[in-house]
Amino acid sequence: MSVSRHTHAAWLLACACAVLGCAPPPPGDAAATSAPRGADPEITAFIAKIRAVDNHSHANSVAPGDSDQDALPLEVIFPFDVPVQLRPDNPDWLAAYKALYKYPHADMSDAHMNELRSTMQGVAKEQGDKFPTWVLDQVGTEVLLTNRVAMGPGLAPPRFRWVSYVDALMLPLSTKAEAATSPDREKLFPLEDKLLQRYMSDLNVAKRPATLDAYLETVVTPTLEAQQRGGCVAVKFEAAFLRSLDFEDVPAATASKIYAKYAATGEPSHADYKALQDYLFRYIAREAGRLGMAVHIHSFGGPGNFYRAAGADPLLLESAFNDPTLRTTNFVIVHGGGVYAPHAGAMLWKPNVYLDMSGMTLLYTPAKLAEVLRDWLTQYPEKVLFGSDAAAFGPDTGWELAAWIATKNGRAALALALTDMIRNGEVSRARAAEIATMVMRTNAVTLYKLEPK
Ligand SMILES: [Zn+2]
Numbered sequence: 407m408s409v410s411r412h413t414h415a416a417w418l419l420a421c422a423c424a425v426l427g428c429a430p431p432p433p434g435d436a437a438a439t440s441a442p443r444g445a446d447p448e449i450t451a452f453i454a455k456i457r458a459v460d461n462h463s464h465a466n467s468v469a470p471g472d473s474d475q476d477a478l479p480l481e482v483i484f485p486f487d488v489p490v491q492l493r494p495d496n497p498d499w500l501a502a503y504k505a506l507y508k509y510p511h512a513d514m515s516d517a518h519m520n521e522l523r524s525t526m527q528g529v530a531k532e533q534g535d536k537f538p539t540w541v542l543d544q545v546g547t548e549v550l551l552t553n554r555v556a557m558g559p560g561l562a563p564p565r566f567r568w569v570s571y572v573d574a575l576m577l578p579l580s581t582k583a584e585a586a587t588s589p590d591r592e593k594l595f596p597l598e599d600k601l602l603q604r605y606m607s608d609l610n611v612a613k614r615p616a617t618l619d620a621y622l623e624t625v626v627t628p629t630l631e632a633q634q635r636g637g638c639v640a641v642k643f644e645a646a647f648l649r650s651l652d653f654e655d656v657p658a659a660t661a662s663k664i665y666a667k668y669a670a671t672g673e674p675s676h677a678d679y680k681a682l683q684d685y686l687f688r689y690i691a692r693e694a695g696r697l698g699m700a701v702h703i704h705s706f707g708g709p710g711n712f713y714r715a716a717g718a719d720p721l722l723l724e725s726a727f728n729d730p731t732l733r734t735t736n737f738v739i740v741h742g743g744g745v746y747a748p749h750a751g752a753m754l755w756k757p758n759v760y761l762d763m764s765g766m767t768l769l770y771t772p773a774k775l776a777e778v779l780r781d782w783l784t785q786y787p788e789k790v791l792f793g794s795d796a797a798a799f800g801p802d803t804g805w806e807l808a809a810w811i812a813t814k815n816g817r818a819a820l821a822l823a824l825t826d827m828i829r830n831g832e833v834s835r836a837r838a839a840e841i842a843t844m845v846m847r848t849n850a851v852t853l854y855k856l857e858p859k
Contacts, residue, residue: 442772445821449824449828449838450821453824453842453846454817457547458792458816458846458847459549459847460547460551460764460813461551461738461793462553462569462702462740462762462794463553463794463795463796464552464795464797464798465541465797467538468537468558469559472558474554475555476553476554477573477597478597483709489769491768491771492799494800498811500514501811503807519802538560538566539560544806545809545810545813547813549564549565550566550567551639551850554570555604557637563637564856570641572630572641572694573601574602575625575626576643576645576683577683579668580668580672587676589711591647605629606625608629609625618666621669626689626690631697633699634699641701641702642701642704643701643702646706646717646718649717650714650722651703651717651720651722652684652723653688653725653726654681654725655688655725655729657685658685660681664678688732691735695734696734700760700853701737702740703739703740705720705741705742705743705744705750706718706765707744707745718746719743719746720743720749720750720752720753721749733758736760737756737758737759738759738762740761740764740765740793741793742764742765742782747766754782760791762792763779763792763819764795767811767812768796768812776819778819779823783841787841787845791853792820792846793812794813795808817846824838
């Protein structure tokens, strides 16, 4: 099957006390409160009431035809088959229709779906600019980090926090040769070229500066500073769609020489361009740290027909994580590495590395995700973050429905993992409740300094 338009690159395929505390239990989580099979009812009920901070999503604004929800929208690399969990006939969607829109039917016949579409339009109209906030209230999320090129109407702080995209800043030279390395990349690189043009145009920089120093000074740093001023709490690399994650330590002189050689014209060799990108990745990460923004990095087994999963292994990031000059930058392995989840767990030894479960909350069953969480929570529970990767997957599968499903699955998986730890005598009930609160909420509050000073 193929997914309709408005899909996003990420399934992988990103406060005041009144906001962060003291809120009543979410109204729309009836399904989330019924314990998943084998889970302890008490810990399940406790987790259902935690007001979440969601580390990663692509929420839509209420702007008509919203096109800023992803730097690399996956519709450009369609068609490809998505895993079973994400297909429209997965019963989770039906459960989400019931929870969010009081869908009264047990089937998805054409007549019933037309009725549902009219209900969805009615709610969107009634809620207007408040629709995204209404969604958060339904799914029990207090703060949603949303990974977008730019924010838009309906997505205001403190409930919505911005995570920008920065891969384009790493790609100042011609990307023609890089794009030719796979049919997907042929479609994706031009989008990065366009985004860099947009960033430069925002700064009134008409053409590519002649030297690397000038590029850093007039394009990279000012773009990051503008994003920080615009409320960014983190910047995101989707680099795994475009190259492998082995960002080596390249001397500035080497990078400057490569930049200067091709700034005016010409196609850099892959080796040269990789070295320049490696240098820029670390520069961007260092600047993000200086500006108090975390660095999010996509790490998962997909998506697409030509995606290179081997290049998305979090172990490839170890050299960058070990860079002493990057120790004031906090990194988050987004989607927890997928099949490489234990590798992501190994990176948690680094003092500045975190990970989230986003995407896995949509693509894995709660039982499978629980196994992943079990490993991480036994090691570094203070560095594991809840995340949904909620995004619009099609006309009948909007981001609000994905948010509901992912949040339900994330809570269920956490309940299963903690139940196992309680029953094995590894943690007390009190400690399990503490870990649940950390994962669903307070780890992110601490990382992004979301609490009032
Ligand atoms: Zn995403």
